[in-house]
Amino acid sequence: MAEAVSIDGVTKVFNAGSSDRVEALQEIDLQIRSREFISLIGPSGCGKSTLLRLIGDLTDPTRGTVTVNGKTSHQARLDRDYGMVFQHATLLEWRSILRNVELPLEIMDVDGSEREAIARRMLGLVGLDDFEHHYPWQLSGGMQQRVAIARALSFEPAILLMDEPFGALDEMTRERMQAEVLDLWTKTNTTVVFVTHSIPEAVFLSTRVVVMSPRPGRIADVIDIDLPQPRTEETREDPRFFELLTRVREALRGMEATS
Amino acid sequence: MTTGVVERPSAAERVRDALKRFLPAALLFLGGLATWELVHRVFGIEDFLLPQPSDIAATFAAEAGTVIPAGWFTFQEALVGFLIGAVAAVLIALLTARWTPIQAGVVPFAVAVNATPIIALAPIMNQWFSVTSIWSKAAIVAVIVFFPVMINTTRGLIEVNERSIELMRSYGASPGAILRKVRVPHALPFVFSALKVGTTLSVIAAIVSEYFGGSRKALGVYITQQAALFHLAEAWAAIVVASTMGITFYIAVVLIERAVMPWHASVRGEDLG
Numbered sequence: 149m150a151e152a153v154s155i156d157g158v159t160k161v162f163n164a165g166s167s168d169r170v171e172a173l174q175e176i177d178l179q180i181r182s183r184e185f186i187s188l189i190g191p192s193g194c195g196k197s198t199l200l201r202l203i204g205d206l207t208d209p210t211r212g213t214v215t216v217n218g219k220t221s222h223q224a225r226l227d228r229d230y231g232m233v234f235q236h237a238t239l240l241e242w243r244s245i246l247r248n249v250e251l252p253l254e255i256m257d258v259d260g261s262e263r264e265a266i267a268r269r270m271l272g273l274v275g276l277d278d279f280e281h282h283y284p285w286q287l288s289g290g291m292q293q294r295v296a297i298a299r300a301l302s303f304e305p306a307i308l309l310m311d312e313p314f315g316a317l318d319e320m321t322r323e324r325m326q327a328e329v330l331d332l333w334t335k336t337n338t339t340v341v342f343v344t345h346s347i348p349e350a351v352f353l354s355t356r357v358v359v360m361s362p363r364p365g366r367i368a369d370v371i372d373i374d375l376p377q378p379r380t381e382e383t384r385e386d387p388r389f390f391e392l393l394t395r396v397r398e399a400l401r402g403m404e405a406t407s
Numbered sequence: 408m409t410t411g412v413v414e415r416p417s418a419a420e421r422v423r424d425a426l427k428r429f430l431p432a433a434l435l436f437l438g439g440l441a442t443w444e445l446v447h448r449v450f451g452i453e454d455f456l457l458p459q460p461s462d463i464a465a466t467f468a469a470e471a472g473t474v475i476p477a478g479w480f481t482f483q484e485a486l487v488g489f490l491i492g493a494v495a496a497v498l499i500a501l502l503t504a505r506w507t508p509i510q511a512g513v514v515p516f517a518v519a520v521n522a523t524p525i526i527a528l529a530p531i532m533n534q535w536f537s538v539t540s541i542w543s544k545a546a547i548v549a550v551i552v553f554f555p556v557m558i559n560t561t562r563g564l565i566e567v568n569e570r571s572i573e574l575m576r577s578y579g580a581s582p583g584a585i586l587r588k589v590r591v592p593h594a595l596p597f598v599f600s601a602l603k604v605g606t607t608l609s610v611i612a613a614i615v616s617e618y619f620g621g622s623r624k625a626l627g628v629y630i631t632q633q634a635a636l637f638h639l640a641e642a643w644a645a646i647v648v649a650s651t652m653g654i655t656f657y658i659a660v661v662l663i664e665r666a667v668m669p670w671h672a673s674v675r676g677e678d679l680g
Binding site: 206225226228230231232236238241242252254255256 | 576
């Protein structure tokens with residue numbers, strides 16, 4: 149499998165040269181293959197969101213390089229290789245749901261009628277066909293987040309970058325959304341990089357879990373999740389699922405002991 | 408699937424809500440007029456101090472041919488000044504949002520000027536332009552409207568959620584596209600709240616600058632002349648025209664706001680804007 153993302157010797161320093169200098173990431177090396185589902189997990193301040201933003205070229209590394217599909221991350225962004233989903237849906241409140249999903253296609257100069265057709269199909273995929281003319285404030289948090297996912301997938305980005313996308317949702321909605329994201333991942337050939345605080349979420353979704361440690365942000369462990377695909381509700385009861393939960397938990401705890 | 412969805416109220420519900428909302432204000436207004444009339448009669452207040460509402464109404468009917476054209480003359484000054492000030496303010500705000508160095512220079516200056524009593528310039532404008540032309544008054548109105556609109560528009564263009572900007576950047580959107588699709592729509596509520604303040608300010612500015620001298624056709628000049636002659640009922644009739652003008656102007660901008668921003672909270676009936 150080809151490499152989708154290659155992170156080589158990446159260090160990120162905030163406020164360099166001042167007294168509140170923070171080394172958010174130190175010497176990160178990580179290769180992500182195409183079609184992988186990678187979760188970045190770790191305590192607050194471990195730099196997992198920063199790493200995601202570096203991949204997405206929303207911030208620059210202090211040292212090191214990020215290569216995406218054989219290009220610089222900057223070129224990849226200009227080539228529209230990224231679909232971003234944040235913790236908050238970040239819908240534009242003055243646009244209807246349909247027009248929100250159309251937003252990236254509009255920027256990419258997709259023709260009006262085609263744009264609408266794609267946006268309708270994406271809303272169907274996340275089960276919101278009936279809400280296209282509603283405005284964001286009329287939808288619940290979970291529904292807004294589904295709109296954000298539909299929007300991120302609308303232009304078929306090669307890489308989906310998700311920064312705690314379900315962090316603000318209740319447990320029930322969260323599990324349903326996880327199943328939906330896996331379903332979309334299977335259908336769309338996308339590589340996913342997913343930041344989360346939740347161990348079960350990381351294990352349930354991922355093909356690999358990257359455990360990070362704080363101050364400075366480093367990769368403490370990379371754990372292969374060899375649970376069978378496709379993952380279903382039964383996966384959550386699989387004894388192997390619990391073994392892997394324990395492994396990730398121990399990796400997180402282990403670095404607590406050493407730090 | 409329908410849980411968590413907020414539906415818009417029906418038309419009938421909206422009318423009922425509006426009645427419920429405006430009824431207390433209407434009652435208070437009528438009650439106020441009745442009390443005024445009563446106090447005037449019971450205590451025998453002199454007409455040159457405060458005429459009674461019924462006298463003002465009668466004078467208004469008799470003087471309508473004078474006060475309404477005078478109001479229209481003054482309203483033109485206010486409207487022309489308002490349009491010049493508002494359009495210039497929005498253009499400058501767009502420039503400062505695009506080139507932040509300009510903003511760093513212009514905004515503190517604008518805030519300072521906005522805090523000064525610009526109406527004090529009225530005699531100077533009378534010198535610059537002709538006293539009797541509408542331009543000496545429109546100029547004051549334009550300057551008074553300009554600053555709040557510019558400051559608010561700039562804020563609306565700049566105080567955009569950082570996430571929305573990152574989202575746009577992740578699509579490889581150009582600064583121009585970010586301006587058109589995020590900053591400008593985000594600024595609209597800010598622009599309209601400033602425009603609403605601007606409507607009231609512009610009518611005040613036009614009338615007060617006429618107090619420093621102006622065309623004999625102007626409402627402010629009429630008010631000062633009638634008051635000097637102790638024709639208080641005439642002056643009050645003109646003040647009724649002035650308030651009607653201010654309120655109509657304000658409502659017109661509210662209606663435009665609703666047409667332009669159907670999505671916005673102030674349009675959902677959650678507040679009166």
